[in-house]
Amino acid sequence: MTETDDKQDKTIPFFPDHFMTEFWVAVVIILIAVAVGVGGMIYPIGLGDPADELNTPDHIKAEWYFLALYQLLKLVPKTAGVLIPIIGIIIVAVWPFIDKKPDSKQQKRIRLIGTVLFMIILIAMTIWGGMS
Amino acid sequence: MFMSKFLRKLYRYGFLFMILIGLILVITSSVHAQKMRAEGKTLPFTDQPQLNRDLVEQVVVDLDIDSSGDVSSTLPPTPVQDQCLHCHIKGEFTNLWIPLSRWMILGTIGIAFAFGIFRNAWVWKNRKPWETFTVRISKWIDARYQVSDILSPILKKPVPTWATRWWYCLGGITATLFVLLGITGIMLAFYYKPTADQAYSSIQFIENQVRFGAAIRAIHHWTANGMVVMCVAHMLRVFIMGAFKSPRELNWVSGVVLLISTFGFGLTGYLLPWDQRAYWASTVATEIAGGVPQIGELILVFMRVGWNVTEATLSRFYAVHVLVLPIMIIVFMGLHFIMVRRQGLARPL
Numbered sequence: 062m063t064e065t066d067d068k069q070d071k072t073i074p075f076f077p078d079h080f081m082t083e084f085w086v087a088v089v090i091i092l093i094a095v096a097v098g099v100g101g102m103i104y105p106i107g108l109g110d111p112a113d114e115l116n117t118p119d120h121i122k123a124e125w126y127f128l129a130l131y132q133l134l135k136l137v138p139k140t141a142g143v144l145i146p147i148i149g150i151i152i153v154a155v156w157p158f159i160d161k162k163p164d165s166k167q168q169k170r171i172r173l174i175g176t177v178l179f180m181i182i183l184i185a186m187t188i189w190g191g192m193s
Numbered sequence: 194m195f196m197s198k199f200l201r202k203l204y205r206y207g208f209l210f211m212i213l214i215g216l217i218l219v220i221t222s223s224v225h226a227q228k229m230r231a232e233g234k235t236l237p238f239t240d241q242p243q244l245n246r247d248l249v250e251q252v253v254v255d256l257d258i259d260s261s262g263d264v265s266s267t268l269p270p271t272p273v274q275d276q277c278l279h280c281h282i283k284g285e286f287t288n289l290w291i292p293l294s295r296w297m298i299l300g301t302i303g304i305a306f307a308f309g310i311f312r313n314a315w316v317w318k319n320r321k322p323w324e325t326f327t328v329r330i331s332k333w334i335d336a337r338y339q340v341s342d343i344l345s346p347i348l349k350k351p352v353p354t355w356a357t358r359w360w361y362c363l364g365g366i367t368a369t370l371f372v373l374l375g376i377t378g379i380m381l382a383f384y385y386k387p388t389a390d391q392a393y394s395s396i397q398f399i400e401n402q403v404r405f406g407a408a409i410r411a412i413h414h415w416t417a418n419g420m421v422v423m424c425v426a427h428m429l430r431v432f433i434m435g436a437f438k439s440p441r442e443l444n445w446v447s448g449v450v451l452l453i454s455t456f457g458f459g460l461t462g463y464l465l466p467w468d469q470r471a472y473w474a475s476t477v478a479t480e481i482a483g484g485v486p487q488i489g490e491l492i493l494v495f496m497r498v499g500w501n502v503t504e505a506t507l508s509r510f511y512a513v514h515v516l517v518l519p520i521m522i523i524v525f526m527g528l529h530f531i532m533v534r535r536q537g538l539a540r541p542l
Contacts (some may be wrong), residue, residue: 065453066330072351079352083323086362094412101411105400111329111393112472114501124463127422134481143484154449156432157442164435173433180429 128190129183135193200311207304215297222293236375356538363427364533370420374458375414375519385465387511389504392467417459424455429446436539444532447525455521461514475510476502 073079123131134142152159162168316323324332335341384403386395399406428448431437437445464475479502483493498505 064411070353070355072353073357074348075350075352076348079357082357083362083365086366087369090366091373094373094416097415098405098408098412101415102405102407104415105407106411107400108393108396108466109470110387111337112467112469114472114503116469118469121477122470123474123478125418126459127478130481131477137483139484140486143481143489144486147485150449150453151478154446157437157439157445161439164438164542165376169433169435169542173434176429176433 122191125187125191129186132186132190132193201315207308208301211297211301211304214300215293218293218296353538353540360430361538363423363430367420367423367427368530370416370423371522373416374413374420376410377416378515380409381413382515387465387507389467389507392465392507397465414452417462421455421459424452428452434539434541438539441532441536441539444529444536447529447532450525451522451529454518454525456516458514458522461510461518463482464502464510465514467507472502475506479506 081178122128130142130146133145137145230468280462331341381399384395386392396410399410401407403409431445431448460475460478463478464471479496481495482496483489485492494500496506496509497503498509
């Protein structure tokens with residue numbers, strides 16, 4: 062699925078060599094999915110109480126990937142809490158147009174550290190949101 | 194020579210023959226079943242508790258129901274030998290599918306086996322070089338459509354060995370998970386009913402009554418979570434390794450669109466069970482969307498189809514989850530893959 066940028070790279074043909082590697086990865090994924098399915102027959106996901114427009118439950122929990130966002134909204138006023146993720150996504154989307162310098166090992170290290178810090182904060186917020 | 198030509202023709206048409214047999218079996222067995230049903234000759238399960246005739250006789254006599262002592266009118270007629278036993282196995286539920294499928298499966302295996310024996314013998318006897326079945330099929334297609342001219346450059350593209358490291362798999366894993374979600378999603382959509390009255394019970398039906406329904410639902414649920422994780426992991430890998438830089442800027446942008454689509458799937462799909470958690474989590478989520486300054490109200494009313502989460506919201510979320518987002522994600526996945534293919538993987542530093 063690639064081209065050689067540098068003609069000195071050692072290469073393998075896509076088909077059948079790389080294709081078979083990818084194929085076995087896909088097979089493993091499917092086997093995990095089957096295992097999850099079997100687990101789902103023993104412990105079905107189930108449902109909560111049917112929806113009732115008149116009764117608000119005490120604890121409303123979102124899906125786990127939104128927990129960090131919900132927790133952020135508990136800490137900052139509503140407008141800011143909505144704008145921060147939106148502006149964040151926009152910055153992420155146009156990042157290649159902001160960061161145009163040719164890449165270097167130092168830049169890579171800065172990005173790595175920044176990403177690790179961001180993920181730690183994100184995971185912490187998610188866990189915090191899950192507990193409160 | 195004449196014999197082998199005849200045999201070759203016979204086995205070549207063997208599969209067509211099997212299909213014909215199958216059709217005849219379906220028709221005759223359903224006509225047979227109908228006739229038996231009409232004549233009242235269908236018998237109950239042979240493992241059901243049998244009538245204890247002595248006990249009935251005792252009860253009839255003790256209660257003096259029939260003073261003459263003749264109990265024959267109170268008892269059902271003695272059952273005859275199970276008439277279905279000449280085709281079915283004793284104790285087996287006398288429907289049509291089990292024997293039919295037995296004939297079809299074993300018959301097909303038998304035909305395939307016989308064909309294999311004949312083919313091997315013919316090739317050996319004629320000293321022809323052995324071409325496997327797949328090779329013969331691809332040569333047949335290529336002679337007609339010249340597919341290998343198009344496929345060759347794609348399949349033979351050299352892959353640098355650094356591209357076989359595990360972190361380059363994350364995007365492909367995300368795509369595999371999406372395919373799984375699509376398949377399980379279609380299977381769920383076969384039974385799910387997107388109305389306020391029936392959504393909850395249709396999911397209960399899927400989990401309890403549909404064969405493997407609980408498994409399909411579990412795969413769909415957990416694969417969705419897995420896809421979010423893999424999508425973010427892939428994005429982090431690309432970001433850290435600087436693979437978003439020129440000339441790959443648009444690829445990164447299309448990737449962000451895919452990320453937002455993934456979250457959109459999660460948001461819209463979460464409402465569909467229509468239980469308390471789904472309803473109120475979606476209420477809160479749309480409330481947050483309504484917090485955007487100026488256009489927030491518009492967004493909220495558009496998402497909720499009104500001011501509150503109602504059955505109309507469910508319809509809209511279902512349509513987005515099943516029509517809008519799949520089209521969008523497939524289009525952008527196509528663009529994403531084409532761009533990766535054309536430009537190649539970014540070389541690491």
